[in-house]
Amino acid sequence: MRKFALSKQTMNIARTQSSLISGSFLILLAILVFMLFGFGVEGEATFRLSRPSDPYALPNLVLPAESFIGIASLTIAFFGARLIVKAPKEYSVIFAISFFLAIATFLVWATAGKSFSLTGMLQATVVRAVPIALAAMAGIMCERVAVINIGIEGMMLAGAFAGAFFGSIFGSVLGLLIAIAVGGIFGLMLALLVVTFRVDQIIAGVAINILVLGLTSFFTSHLLKKNPHLNDTAVFKSIQIPILADLPIIGPMLFRHNIFVYLAILIVFSTTFYLFKTAYGLRARAVGEHPKAAETLGISVIKTRFINVIIGGMIAGFGGAWFTLGSVGRFDEGMTGGRGFIGLAAMIFGRWHPVGALLAALVFGFADSLQQKLAILRTPIPSEFLAMAPYIVTIIVVAGIVGSARPPQAIGKAYIKEN
Amino acid sequence: MKIELKEISKSFGPVAANTKINLSVSSGEVLGLLGENGAGKTTLMNILTGLYQPDSGQILIRDQERKFYNPRDAIKNGIGMVHQHFMLVPVFSVSENVILGNEPITNVNRINKKEAREEVLKISSKYNLDVDPDELVERLPVGVQQRVEIIKILFREAELLIFDEPTAVLTPQEVLDFFRIVSNLKKSGKAIIFITHKLHEVIQICDRINVLRRGEMVGEANPKKTSNSELAELMVGRSVNLKTKRPKINRGKVLLETKNLQVMSNKKEMGLSNINLKLHENEILGIAGVQGNGQTEFIEALTGLRKISSGEISYFDKRYTNLSPRKIHKMGIKHIPEDRQKQGLINEFSIIENVVLNTYYEDAFSNNISLNWNSAKSEAARVMKQFDVRASSETIPANNLSGGNQQKLVIGREMSRKINLLIASQPTRGVDVGSIEYIHSQIISARNAGIGILLNSTELEEIIALSDRIIVFFEGKIVAELSSNTDPQIIGMAMAGVVN
Ligand SMILES: Nc1ncnc2c1ncn2[C@@H]1O[C@H](COP(=O)(O)OP(=O)(O)OP(=O)(O)O)[C@@H](O)[C@H]1O
Ligand SMILES: [Mg+2]
Numbered sequence: 001m002r003k004f005a006l007s008k009q010t011m012n013i014a015r016t017q018s019s020l021i022s023g024s025f026l027i028l029l030a031i032l033v034f035m036l037f038g039f040g041v042e043g044e045a046t047f048r049l050s051r052p053s054d055p056y057a058l059p060n061l062v063l064p065a066e067s068f069i070g071i072a073s074l075t076i077a078f079f080g081a082r083l084i085v086k087a088p089k090e091y092s093v094i095f096a097i098s099f100f101l102a103i104a105t106f107l108v109w110a111t112a113g114k115s116f117s118l119t120g121m122l123q124a125t126v127v128r129a130v131p132i133a134l135a136a137m138a139g140i141m142c143e144r145v146a147v148i149n150i151g152i153e154g155m156m157l158a159g160a161f162a163g164a165f166f167g168s169i170f171g172s173v174l175g176l177l178i179a180i181a182v183g184g185i186f187g188l189m190l191a192l193l194v195v196t197f198r199v200d201q202i203i204a205g206v207a208i209n210i211l212v213l214g215l216t217s218f219f220t221s222h223l224l225k226k227n228p229h230l231n232d233t234a235v236f237k238s239i240q241i242p243i244l245a246d247l248p249i250i251g252p253m254l255f256r257h258n259i260f261v262y263l264a265i266l267i268v269f270s271t272t273f274y275l276f277k278t279a280y281g282l283r284a285r286a287v288g289e290h291p292k293a294a295e296t297l298g299i300s301v302i303k304t305r306f307i308n309v310i311i312g313g314m315i316a317g318f319g320g321a322w323f324t325l326g327s328v329g330r331f332d333e334g335m336t337g338g339r340g341f342i343g344l345a346a347m348i349f350g351r352w353h354p355v356g357a358l359l360a361a362l363v364f365g366f367a368d369s370l371q372q373k374l375a376i377l378r379t380p381i382p383s384e385f386l387a388m389a390p391y392i393v394t395i396i397v398v399a400g401i402v403g404s405a406r407p408p409q410a411i412g413k414a415y416i417k418e419n
Numbered sequence: 420m421k422i423e424l425k426e427i428s429k430s431f432g433p434v435a436a437n438t439k440i441n442l443s444v445s446s447g448e449v450l451g452l453l454g455e456n457g458a459g460k461t462t463l464m465n466i467l468t469g470l471y472q473p474d475s476g477q478i479l480i481r482d483q484e485r486k487f488y489n490p491r492d493a494i495k496n497g498i499g500m501v502h503q504h505f506m507l508v509p510v511f512s513v514s515e516n517v518i519l520g521n522e523p524i525t526n527v528n529r530i531n532k533k534e535a536r537e538e539v540l541k542i543s544s545k546y547n548l549d550v551d552p553d554e555l556v557e558r559l560p561v562g563v564q565q566r567v568e569i570i571k572i573l574f575r576e577a578e579l580l581i582f583d584e585p586t587a588v589l590t591p592q593e594v595l596d597f598f599r600i601v602s603n604l605k606k607s608g609k610a611i612i613f614i615t616h617k618l619h620e621v622i623q624i625c626d627r628i629n630v631l632r633r634g635e636m637v638g639e640a641n642p643k644k645t646s647n648s649e650l651a652e653l654m655v656g657r658s659v660n661l662k663t664k665r666p667k668i669n670r671g672k673v674l675l676e677t678k679n680l681q682v683m684s685n686k687k688e689m690g691l692s693n694i695n696l697k698l699h700e701n702e703i704l705g706i707a708g709v710q711g712n713g714q715t716e717f718i719e720a721l722t723g724l725r726k727i728s729s730g731e732i733s734y735f736d737k738r739y740t741n742l743s744p745r746k747i748h749k750m751g752i753k754h755i756p757e758d759r760q761k762q763g764l765i766n767e768f769s770i771i772e773n774v775v776l777n778t779y780y781e782d783a784f785s786n787n788i789s790l791n792w793n794s795a796k797s798e799a800a801r802v803m804k805q806f807d808v809r810a811s812s813e814t815i816p817a818n819n820l821s822g823g824n825q826q827k828l829v830i831g832r833e834m835s836r837k838i839n840l841l842i843a844s845q846p847t848r849g850v851d852v853g854s855i856e857y858i859h860s861q862i863i864s865a866r867n868a869g870i871g872i873l874l875n876s877t878e879l880e881e882i883i884a885l886s887d888r889i890i891v892f893f894e895g896k897i898v899a900e901l902s903s904n905t906d907p908q909i910i911g912m913a914m915a916g917v918v919n
Contacts, residue, residue: 273529277529277530278524278528278529278530279522279524279528279529279530280528282511282515282519282522282530283519283520285508285511286508286511286519289508289509289510289511290506290507290508290509292506293506293507293508293519294508294519294520295470295490296468296470296490296500296502296506297490297494297506297519297520297521297571298489298490298492298494298520299519299520300489409509409510413767418465418470418471
């Protein structure tokens, strides 16, 4: 087929325009970074990369704050100018580097004259990403078969409660299994509501959230408060992977965790394998995209949706158990703190792909751990603002970057089988 | 192999879609199935493929009764169907679509991609289907998508292949290819049921013809002895005028004019360059051309669905470019889109909601706070009566209508409002002969009343029968402007880009 000169030319104009906008944005960012952090900083920022006890200790990374901030903002401005002048096709890498520099500048500014454990923050990033990633996996399991699951937050809260309560009675392993089962039961409930009775999917999910919130707070005040020994479970200890755990930076980041982290990574990769390599996964995706087509090939839309939503619920239950069995060992009301919803954002950000969602969860986990660690550094920013960081990142990501993501086509629609 | 249906009945609430239908088909035979819109053809085939369960009656295969509780049972018994509205997952590759539900697997349920590819290639070359197993289905033209559907059935080793209006969406060239495929299949011993509204097609490729009317089997015809008009009469129950009369009339002043119109296409296809045309009052301007030569983009530009990059459109001497579809609609420009399910209707909405879909805000249906459902309902009833849309009630969702009735609903909606210019794309796609007669007469009388009509159709016969003037699109350009009594062969050559 012939191409027209016209379309190419118009495309060029469109490209120049968007790189003009993006370039100006970067220059603005550079100015902002410099104005905010460039004045009145002194001394050196010391980043600790290892603990003294580590077998292969790395020396501290010491950066002169003032010149680092100056150089970084100049670099961002340079990138912006280059974008405007050259209008390259791809500039996501330039954007990523610029954002990285902006965040680094912020860290250097906050650490100037003090010292800060970088490795600790990265380790916390991974830990904080776990519940978010698991929530995203639960969401992917459901949405890939076209069921919207707003109820993940509630399912996680139920899992957290079940983990704490049954863990206190039967020990943490059994507690974990029961938490997973409880998640599965709420998955079943969602499937019954939306697949069988065709209740609006958003409403059904919200109903589950409210139900679980009510139930857990009732049992907390009437059961756990009076019997503190029922809210005191052993937690899973961290397992060091031999050799790998001793690597600098990577070791503490990835190989010194409890089973929740390892299993979460396993779940991410098995979900990917299931969805994109297996026959069942192919059927599940077909049911999410074009259920009628799946039906004509003898695939049961109803059954596929039930199974996937229940598995999604189980993953959410597991993610919920992290809050109690994998972390503090006790249940507090509302302790999931919106991680289920952030998980849904990670799912969208990751374009309904498990690995993408994991990377998105790490971004959110980073924001989460940043606010926690910065609180220790005593910056002039009020801690309430820092606590908002993960949610602000969520809003920016969902509103700004995601825009064009394409969900499964049949999403939100009930399937009516004729006969 | 012989497949028989005995005394099959099926009702949807008050609608008897099938009443005591008998039918049989054997290996190496092509059975044509004719019938008006809503006669029950698709329903009967859905019963045969296990998608619906009959209220009563039997299915016999090799003289043994079989019960199909779901499509899987029918597939196991060697029955496969290419549906009226394709059943393909757009974001899947060809081979993924083919194997779906019957995947070749290795350990832990992992799909054997290599085997899948090879199977597709094997079937593709055996029947001369020429399909790339790795391409995404959404990137394929309709004709190729249909071949994917055929491979899907053959992959399941079907002995009976059912085609529900397969030619409705094909270009003339693709229709020829399709006929070749059908005769290959027949030669290799498959049984075939072929549903169509184009009478000459059944005469051309079928061995026997069955006719349904209002859910009942009303007769058989021998393709060697029958004629178009006999078949039409058998279908509709009265004699049908197959030739459209178009009285001479002087055209009025210029209604619509485009000057140097340039439009961008979706990434891969071509755009439009330098489209100049004039459409007058009292005139039907036909757009001929093989699909995908810019007609769709042109109509989308006129109706506000696609941005114009340069050039201008004027309407009643007033310029309009890049107005919203609603504003254009309000100016009296009505649009019958080419894809009724994607652009013409909201499938889940009721007939009533669909009838007021683009007029709900008008005084007749709204007081600016709430909608007046009573007047919407009576408007729906009026459209249904006037355009013979057959349904049990106005409140059923559009996707419970038969394909042709969906089409008539869209046409009825667009043609019954205040209107100066009608842009009609494939207006009679999937519509039965009786209704074509009516729609054509409506278009002609609209033109006689002073309306300008832009008619885009891949049916050359339709273009020739209705148009006062014909333009031909090729590769995003108008390559010829011809009078209505031009030799069809010359039009056909222009459609292939050959002009002298
Ligand atoms: N799922 C359904 N619910 C209610 N009514 C239905 C349903 N499917 C079909 N019908 C009705 O049954 C009748 C037969 O429809 P069918 O689709 O079989 O017609 P058809 O012969 O295929 O027509 P066409 O040529 O227009 O495709 C129509 O009146 C239609 O409205
Ligand atoms: Mg039909």
